[in-house]
Amino acid sequence: MSGQTFDVVVIGAGPVGEVAAERAARGGLKVALVEHERFGGECSYWACIPSKALLRPGNLLAAAKRIPGVPVGDRLDPAAVFARRDWFTGKGDDSGQVEWARGVGVEPIRGHGEITGEREVTLDGDRVLTARHAVIVCTGSVPHTPSIPGLDTIRPWGSREATSAESVPARLGILGGGVVGVEMAQAFASLGSEVHLVITGERPLPRNAAFAGDLVLHGLREAGAYVHTESGVERVAAGASGTELTLKDGETIVVDEFLVATGRRPATAGLGLDAFGVEAGRALETDDTGRVSAVDGGWLFAAGDVTGRAPLTHQGKYGARAAGDTVAALAAGTPVSSEPWSRFTATADHHAVPQVVFTDPEVAAVGLADARPGSADRVVDIDIAVAGSSLHADGYTGKARIVVDTERNVLLGVTFVGQDVSELVHSATVAIVGEVPLDRLWHAVPSFPTISEVWLRLLEAYGL
Template sequence: MGREFDVVVIGGGAVGENVADRAGRSGLSVALVEDALVGGECSYWACMPSKALLRPGAALAAARGVPGAAAAVTGDVDVAAAFARRDVVTHQWDDSSQVGWVESTGITLLRGHARFTGERSLSVDGADGPVQVTARHAVVVATGSAAVVPPVDGLAEVRPWTSREATSAQQVPARLAVLGGGVVGVEMATAFADFGSAVTLVVRGDRLLANAEPFAGEAVAAALTDLGVTVLFGTEAQSVRREADGVHLSTGTGADLVVDEVLVATGRRPRTSDLGLETLGLQPGKPLTVDDALQVTGADGGWLFAVGDVSGRTATTHQGKYDARVVGDVIAARFDPRSSAADSPEGATAGDRSLDADAERAAAPWSRYRATADAAAVPQVVFTRPEVAWVGLSEEGARKKGLDVRVVGYDLENVAGATVHAEDYAGRAQIVLDEARGVIVGATFVGPEVAEMLHAATIAVVGEVPLDRLWHAVPSYPTVSEVWLRLLETAGL
């Protein structure tokens, strides 16, 4: 038997849930297809459990940095309690609460794996057999990404950890090798060092956090070293084998690195290999290229959308959810029969869905129907110690765009808020200025708990707030955010 809906969303993670919710608010009927846990990677194997694992070590470090509190810290991280708290955060990998929310919104949840059988048509293989599903108006692919295991000789055979195994671990390996110096690599190196593992971080390049400003990666590398992590730059595994004494990693330089587990954190790929994309003339296993309305550019007719990791535009949950809100609004305005031409993102009603006016809408850079922040104002937080938070363009990225750049930095320990925060507070803030326009196009913070400072910078970048106006945004005293005043003073205001 077939089922028909106005909109079908493939993928019930945080991004797909947001698309379905946003599109369904208009009254369109929406089906959400998920073959695993509703809530997806972020809820069970990424953002939420990883931060739960990192939090105990961060709290202990914060207490130890404050005279008067440090004396109360009498031990190290209680690993069993940390794992138990992680299990609470992930709801014991039980998605019933997420399912309850989906059902409460009027969205129809279809359990199973979806494959395209043609335009707007899918087969969903569920527990009771395949069901044919048709979308009257739109299909949204929100299937996320999966960890990549690089083609290193013997690596796959030793069954390495990925982020999934690391965040759901029930035991702490005595020796852990982490391959990769990106966000997952440095966060998990921090967490397992807190838990007592002898961690070795194997980095092919010459710096950590390659997408951040160089000083951020340097600070994290120094902190990991202080934590007892061995950081090997310019190194990569050439072969891997399991022997009686553990897993041997040969790097071609000196003796093998011998560990109990290997965590691969070298990148991710979009989950598009088994969706039947070839029936639409699209290439499986590749990102789905989209425009700023998140419409797949390789599919005719304006019915197919892709959002989140699967589009290759975003790699964070928060940015994916932003894109989800955009595409949900586009679909609601474009296909809701109650929408007027004035409301429609391309100036057309549901009966006349020509996309000819899309270019006119694109001229409004901050239209709610265009995901323009993906290019100008992507925020990222790394929950290491120190934390790293940045938004917008790095100095290098701004210069590559041909901007007239000036960089202004300030040490966080020199503001009054840092003095009262911790005895050994250290960190740095840096802004990237577009001199021609007099606005901030990028900002980076490194230091304890700087993640909570990032949104102010995000607002400044997205709002393109002129520096002479930003001068009148007075930071409270004594807080670490007083660094905004010092940055502007350093910039000459």
């Protein structure tokens, strides 16, 4: 077998792997970046980027309708929406990502990488890459498919099929009330599908504050989606007029496409990690530098969804920076600080990782969604009803929450729900991560008239 030696081999060339490779190369190391599909990964072609491209037109149309005097129609042009999405994804052409890698001093290599020994990665069984210092696994996650009788008799959609669709199904069934389920329900309802969203609870987004799920549920129904709560899909069958979904209560829904959006699991299968005590499909547990805890020798690192820690692109890239910088520093003999706020450690998920759900209304949250059990934490909820929101849209409806550690007088969590609240979440993240005392936060005066004035109202409601 042919072979080649690098300082670092990174497996997985999505945004996380790209960042890990670039940071290691920035430290002067010779880096190989291995990818068996497309350079740019899930986020660029099948997840974050195309899904937001599909969502934005419908959200913008809904927002325009809330302002009198704005000339708008009642329908989107699906062909134009898909064309704009394709511009962002390049229709799967990853040549630009490959050239980017070379431009930052990283060697892109196509192939399926399997870890076949200490600091050894074998590509497609016939090419061995040896790493002098470290292997970094950034393979992301794959969909979790539930066991539903009859599901194997059809070709269900996963998130990839949904975000890369070339036409709008007349009837779309969706199973799952998480982020993918509600965002795709929103997008395709806006594009003209008859959407049936089936969820197990009384509201979607169960990990968020209850009012967030309630407002998103109302928004989806306002957009024309049928939401079947406290339900599930008992069985699936291919019928003469479409796919038949039998729900928990016995109701049958006939759809043209069926999207299964029931979560994801770490993509560790086929990496050879079982030889190191890691089960396929299980997360690679790491310390805050990204070092894999279960593997001796300190040569195996991981970042992103594959670690099971806050499966979000921005969190993964943040963890990748820590891993790449740590590997480069160790290779150079530079001390690596393990302090919580060191650039060599990724600790944000211990405190506050923001997330936005791009439905209408948007959900923007960071930190805790509710008080800690048995604590003295205080929760303050208010409507977003300020001059800025009133001017932003007629009939603006939204809510905001802060979770306060009353003993330390700092924020532990913030949730905003409403039109265009996504741009508010970073200020909340800074306040939480910086542990800004509420008495000090009082002096961060919000601009008038903006939706950000809600900060003042939250602090007033708290008692300042």
